[in-house]
Amino acid sequence: MTGDMRPEDFGAVYERFQASVSRYDCGRFCSPLNGGQPVCCDTAHAIPVVDKPEFQYLKARTDLWHKYKPTDANSRKIVAELHKGCMAIECKGARFCERDNRTLACRAFPFYPYFTRAGELVGLATYWTFADRCWLMSNMQVVEKKFIREFIAAYEYVFERDPEELTAMKKHSVNHRRQSTRLNKPIFLIGRQGGFLKVMPKTAEIRPAAVTELAKYGPYKSPRAYAKAVKDYGGEMPKQSPFVD
Ligand code: SF4
Numbered sequence: 442m443t444g445d446m447r448p449e450d451f452g453a454v455y456e457r458f459q460a461s462v463s464r465y466d467c468g469r470f471c472s473p474l475n476g477g478q479p480v481c482c483d484t485a486h487a488i489p490v491v492d493k494p495e496f497q498y499l500k501a502r503t504d505l506w507h508k509y510k511p512t513d514a515n516s517r518k519i520v521a522e523l524h525k526g527c528m529a530i531e532c533k534g535a536r537f538c539e540r541d542n543r544t545l546a547c548r549a550f551p552f553y554p555y556f557t558r559a560g561e562l563v564g565l566a567t568y569w570t571f572a573d574r575c576w577l578m579s580n581m582q583v584v585e586k587k588f589i590r591e592f593i594a595a596y597e598y599v600f601e602r603d604p605e606e607l608t609a610m611k612k613h614s615v616n617h618r619r620q621s622t623r624l625n626k627p628i629f630l631i632g633r634q635g636g637f638l639k640v641m642p643k644t645a646e647i648r649p650a651a652v653t654e655l656a657k658y659g660p661y662k663s664p665r666a667y668a669k670a671v672k673d674y675g676g677e678m679p680k681q682s683p684f685v686d
Pocket residue numbers: 467468469470471472479480481482550551574575576577578
């Protein structure tokens with residue numbers, strides 16, 4: 442542990458982590474159910490939280506980002522509970538996205554680095570509260586090997602320098618295991634070397650998982666469920682079907 446990240450360290454993180462998560466533009470699949478906006482680029486769903494030095498680094502490069510202003514009681518609570526080294530920020534919106542100036546959180550979504558009870562970083566788990574809205578979480582088979590490699594390299598770089606971030610991700614893994622035990626459902630992971638794993642509820646034992654076992658959620662369970670959800674919402678069906686191999 443060598444202390445916190447400096448602004449310029451985020452340049453090194455971004456350099457290590459440039460790969461696209463998949464060959465699909467997945468925002469086209471979730472946005473018909475969110476007023477045309479990709480869910481993870483809409484602060485009504487996901488408020489990007491960054492280390493203050495990351496914001497400093499971005500501010501010196503672009504005017505894409507500004508400090509997020511809470512809009513209701515819930516978002517005020519989220520901002521009030523942030524660690525003092527972090528802040529909530531907002532970009533100008535998906536139409537103005539600058540690929541090279543995306544935060545680490547943007548690049549990684551919907552994944553976080555999963556740690557076992559013994560403290561080993563074994564793979565990528567998902568931010569489970571988005572399962573009903575994020576297409577990618579029902580389609581982990583599309584994630585590219587290059588993305589997995591770069592994700593791990595970027596986070597390991599951060600963890601070597603920022604013990605608080607390491608602790609936060611370990612805590613997040615603990616909370617995920619609690620939720621899995623409560624629901625009596627496994628946590629599905631993408632292994633850091635590729636392939637899929639499942640963390641068993643209660644025991645936290647890790648076993649290999651077949652692609653056919655991966656969970657599908659909400660509107661992404663079947664073409665019929667998706668078409669109905671889009672119709673009920675009043676959205677427009679995407680040109681390409683979200684049901685891919
Ligand atoms: S990562 Fe999930 S929420 Fe974000 S654009 Fe893709 S499908 Fe939508």
